[in-house]
Amino acid sequence: MVKLIIFDMDGVILDSERVANLAWFEVSKKYNLGLTLERLREIKGGTSVRTLGILSGLVGEERAKQVLKDKKEIQLEIMKQEGGVKLKKGVEELLKYIKKIGLKCVVATSTSRESATKLLKDTGVFDYFDDLVFGDEVENGKPAPDIFLKACERFSVKPSEAFVIEDSVLGATAANRAWIKCFVVEDTIQFTKEEDRLAYRKFESLLGVKEFLVDNYTKL
Numbered sequence: 001m002v003k004l005i006i007f008d009m010d011g012v013i014l015d016s017e018r019v020a021n022l023a024w025f026e027v028s029k030k031y032n033l034g035l036t037l038e039r040l041r042e043i044k045g046g047t048s049v050r051t052l053g054i055l056s057g058l059v060g061e062e063r064a065k066q067v068l069k070d071k072k073e074i075q076l077e078i079m080k081q082e083g084g085v086k087l088k089k090g091v092e093e094l095l096k097y098i099k100k101i102g103l104k105c106v107v108a109t110s111t112s113r114e115s116a117t118k119l120l121k122d123t124g125v126f127d128y129f130d131d132l133v134f135g136d137e138v139e140n141g142k143p144a145p146d147i148f149l150k151a152c153e154r155f156s157v158k159p160s161e162a163f164v165i166e167d168s169v170l171g172a173t174a175a176n177r178a179w180i181k182c183f184v185v186e187d188t189i190q191f192t193k194e195e196d197r198l199a200y201r202k203f204e205s206l207l208g209v210k211e212f213l214v215d216n217y218t219k220l
Contacts, residue, residue: 002220004162005098006151006180008045009109009116011167011187012206013125015086016079017044021188023075031067033058037189044189045168047110047141087123088187090206095128097210101217104155108147108164110135130155142170145178152180163200163220165209172198183209 011017021040028035033055043051048068055064079085098105106129109116113134120126131154138146152162164175167187175182176198184191184199185206196202203209213220 002161002163002217003104004152004155004157005103005105006108006148006162006164006175007105007129008164008166008168008171009107009111009120011044011088012165012185013088013091013107014119014123015088016119017167017188019075019078019082019085020071022078023071026074027067027071030070031059031063033067041169041189045110045142045166045170045174047135048112050141084122085119087125088185088206090208090210091125094206094210094213095125097213099128101213104130104157106131106133106151106154108133108151110141110147112136142168143173143177145174145180148175148178148180152178165206169195169198183212185209 007013010020024035024040042054052061052064052068055067059067095105107116107120113136116132116134117126120129133147133151133154135141135147138150140146148164149159152159159179162180163183164171164180165183165185166172166175167185168189169191172182172184172195181200182198184202185204186202191199201212203212
């Protein structure tokens with residue numbers, strides 16, 4: 001039986017990936033990087049170290065560091081203009097239901113500890129979670145399974161007793177490598193037909209995940 005739900009944060013809980021894309025394309029124009037959605041697929045869901053490595057291959061390490069700095073500043077400015085980051089559809093409804101049926105839930109994110117904690121508190125959902133696991137707590141970031149296995153370890157739960165909710169291909173790959181079933185809720189990046197095989201189930205929003213749990217919780 002399922003005992004633990006593991007949430008990715010950006011693009012699953014928070015409507016931050018859309019804003020991140022806007023910032024990426026703006027910084028791409030500034031530095032003439034020629035970024036496309038296909039190239040962003042390589043970045044989405046990964047650690048900052050991985051992203052730096054990809055950008056360094058395009059423009060060199062020093063310029064890549066400046067690109068990341070500018071992208072972060074642009075993203076923060078866009079968020080400020082929009083009145084702060086918003087929750088994705090169905091977040092609170094799903095979290096309330098998870099608490100109602102007594103499941104544990106944890107955030108497992110590549111975002112920094114300080115930033116993730118602030119964002120979850122600012123959006124009012126921090127207290128729903130029993131714990132948070134950050135990328136700096138594990139040796140390898142997504143698509144390696146480390147962060148999801150760490151989440152299971154934190155609650156003494158077997159991978160077969162957990163579910164991951166992800167929006168990125170890297171994250172879904174990490175869940176599969178951890179042998180954890182993955183609910184995919186696509187955000188700004190659409191999965192290919194081949195990548196769809198990474199999903200145990202796909203949903204249009206977290207409301208769909210809630211409805212699935214309502215109907216199937218005792219069977220999982």
